[in-house]
Amino acid sequence: MILSCTTEELVVIDGNTPYSTFNISDIKIENYVNRLYIDIIGREPLDDELVQEVNRLKAGGLKRETRDSIIYKLMTDTTYRENEFSYKAAFVQNLYNQAKVRCLEGAADSEIELRISILKFGALQDSLEGNWDGYYAKQNEIRRNQATLDSRQSLYDGLIEYHQMYAFMIDNTIYDIINMNTFNFVRATFDELLWRLPTTQEFDNGFNMIEFNQTTEFFGSLGSDKNDYIRILIESSEMHEGMVIWCYQVLLSRPPTAAEVVTLLPEYIETKDINLVFAQILVTDEYANFK
Numbered sequence: 001m002i003l004s005c006t007t008e009e010l011v012v013i014d015g016n017t018p019y020s021t022f023n024i025s026d027i028k029i030e031n032y033v034n035r036l037y038i039d040i041i042g043r044e045p046l047d048d049e050l051v052q053e054v055n056r057l058k059a060g061g062l063k064r065e066t067r068d069s070i071i072y073k074l075m076t077d078t079t080y081r082e083n084e085f086s087y088k089a090a091f092v093q094n095l096y097n098q099a100k101v102r103c104l105e106g107a108a109d110s111e112i113e114l115r116i117s118i119l120k121f122g123a124l125q126d127s128l129e130g131n132w133d134g135y136y137a138k139q140n141e142i143r144r145n146q147a148t149l150d151s152r153q154s155l156y157d158g159l160i161e162y163h164q165m166y167a168f169m170i171d172n173t174i175y176d177i178i179n180m181n182t183f184n185f186v187r188a189t190f191d192e193l194l195w196r197l198p199t200t201q202e203f204d205n206g207f208n209m210i211e212f213n214q215t216t217e218f219f220g221s222l223g224s225d226k227n228d229y230i231r232i233l234i235e236s237s238e239m240h241e242g243m244v245i246w247c248y249q250v251l252l253s254r255p256p257t258a259a260e261v262v263t264l265l266p267e268y269i270e271t272k273d274i275n276l277v278f279a280q281i282l283v284t285d286e287y288a289n290f291k
Helices: 026-041 047-059 064-076 087-104 109-129 132-156 162-169 173-178 181-194 200-211 226-234 237-252 258-271 274-282
Strands: 002-005 010-013 216-218 221-223
Touching (some): 026 087, 026 274, 087 162, 181 200, 181 226, 216 226, 237 274
Antiparallel strands (some): 002 010
């Protein structure tokens, strides 16, 4: 609303959007804050949060430093908050949920927990019957599924980096069911994590490593079983590039340009810090729609 006045009367003109001194409308600033909250912690800001952040952005002249301070607060602040424990906890939960959507078709924790319960019952039966091969096989499956659930807390505690969470997302019963047999497993891990299909040589080496326990070279390292395959894939530079691509796809709905990859990838490979990649995108005028 714009107010115009003379010494004789006050004229109110309806239907106009107020603009800040930065020539960016308050509506755009509010939309930016809304989007930050949704993309970082998985929910819209409360009314008081929205007002606080909008005022903070305007007082800071929409400068990068001000945007960064809000972004990193949402990703790292551990102050207790009702229902979500803290902003950091909500951010980690959101990352965990997105990893499950990416690899496990969004399977609920309760589904994984149910499979663990079934396996525990089967392991007990095997132990009573003296079927120790079956018992230890089920114990291994329990461990794999539990590790998937535990990866959320491990990420929060800083015991793993975000790209390493995907090692657990592709190593559990549900992923095995979605991508039955080694052929589908190798193709799916490349497609979902690296955003491409394997070359013939990459596929053959990965397949032989998993299916026949052959010692083969894979992304410059030697491996001889499925565990080696997962470890080498997850720690490869291509996995890190795949994470950068994923961030752009999720936050901007487009792949990064070659220049953007060249700018972000070296530091990400060095630091392993997904927060850095998120922040570099979230701070831009393109993301904020400040154009």
